[in-house]
Amino acid sequence: MKSKNIEKFKQKCGPWAIVTGASSGIGTEFAKKLAAIGLNLVLVARRKDCLEVLKQNLEQAYNIQVKITAVDLTEPDFLSKIRDLTDNIEVGLLVSNAGMMYLGDYFENNLETEMKMVDLNIKAPSILPHHFGKKMVERSKGGIIYMASMIGFMGTPFATAYAASKAYEISKAEGLAYELKSRGIDVLALNPGLTETEMTANYDFSSMPMKLMKPEKVVRTALHCLGRRTLATPGKMNNMMVFFSKHLMNRQMNTNMFGGFMKKTF
Ligand SMILES: NC(=O)c1ccc[n+]([C@@H]2O[C@H](COP(=O)([O-])OP(=O)(O)OC[C@H]3O[C@@H](n4cnc5c(N)ncnc54)[C@H](OP(=O)(O)O)[C@@H]3O)[C@@H](O)[C@H]2O)c1
Numbered sequence: 332m333k334s335k336n337i338e339k340f341k342q343k344c345g346p347w348a349i350v351t352g353a354s355s356g357i358g359t360e361f362a363k364k365l366a367a368i369g370l371n372l373v374l375v376a377r378r379k380d381c382l383e384v385l386k387q388n389l390e391q392a393y394n395i396q397v398k399i400t401a402v403d404l405t406e407p408d409f410l411s412k413i414r415d416l417t418d419n420i421e422v423g424l425l426v427s428n429a430g431m432m433y434l435g436d437y438f439e440n441n442l443e444t445e446m447k448m449v450d451l452n453i454k455a456p457s458i459l460p461h462h463f464g465k466k467m468v469e470r471s472k473g474g475i476i477y478m479a480s481m482i483g484f485m486g487t488p489f490a491t492a493y494a495a496s497k498a499y500e501i502s503k504a505e506g507l508a509y510e511l512k513s514r515g516i517d518v519l520a521l522n523p524g525l526t527e528t529e530m531t532a533n534y535d536f537s538s539m540p541m542k543l544m545k546p547e548k549v550v551r552t553a554l555h556c557l558g559r560r561t562l563a564t565p566g567k568m569n570n571m572m573v574f575f576s577k578h579l580m581n582r583q584m585n586t587n588m589f590g591g592f593m594k595k596t597f
Pocket of ligand 1: 375377403
């Protein structure tokens with residue numbers, strides 16, 4: 332980001348940003364990039380040891396403050412722990428990134444795990460933007476990033492509930508972006524394709540027509556597109572796929588194609 336743009340970004344989305352799911356993958360990368368821009372950070376995830384190391388590294392490398400909290404976002408009272416840490420600071424950017432992916436044959440999957448996914452991928456990304464977004468509205472500035480997914484654009488067999496949870500985030504971001512634009516708040520749903528993180532490490536995606544992307548590129552796209560677009564997908568190949576699936580295929584064709592790919596992943 333150019334220095335003029337960094338100042339603008341800090342004015343709108345600073346002085347503090349909160350990143351959920353910061354202990355690994357895309358969330359860690361968000362923390363690094365936002366720290367480099369000069370935002371103070373609140374980092375949230377369950378693994379405190381990973382957050383501690385990240386906090387130390389970022390505070391050493393940049394002139395910023397970092398607060399961490401080990402919170403399970405599927406717990407009913409998770410917001411109270413986050414409030415304890417954030418009630419006295421100005422959080423200008425929410426990166427709602429924590430998520431889990433549960434693939435498999437729907438009726439062989441465990442319902443309890445699916446409900447955890449609903450809590451993490453739908454409930455927490457509803458509660459957090461409501462809490463922090465309200466304060467942004469009072470200040471007439473801020474930004475909210477939802478970490479959705481390309482497969483949120485279509486019904487996706489064997490990722491049925493995961494894709495549905497990401498469709499929720501896409502739709503929510505589109506509606507909120509419209510409601511909040513005139514109040515000075517930018518909303519983005521980022522829709523990455525396959526990305527090289529812990530989430531994808533346990534599955535075999537070799538049958539997919541695209542390569543796994545690095546988290547660094549995903550985050551760069553998000554920070555570039557916030558304020559410019561409501562939906563964004565990182566990577567040329569992924570964007571080509573989005574274009575074809577929207578303009579040359581209907582929903583059923585997309586579902587059939589992705590069903591074929593996903594069946595081979597687990
Ligand atoms: N990787 C991909 O191909 C891909 C593609 C599209 C979208 N996405 C989305 O990108 C986001 C980040 O995923 P990632 O790929 O970076 O995966 P990841 O490396 O597995 O990161 C997931 C993060 O969420 C946190 N988390 C998981 N369960 C949690 C819970 N119950 N409470 C609090 N935090 C929890 C994890 O931390 P702890 O384990 O320490 O709690 C971790 O920091 C997700 O929303 C995912 O759906 C990923």
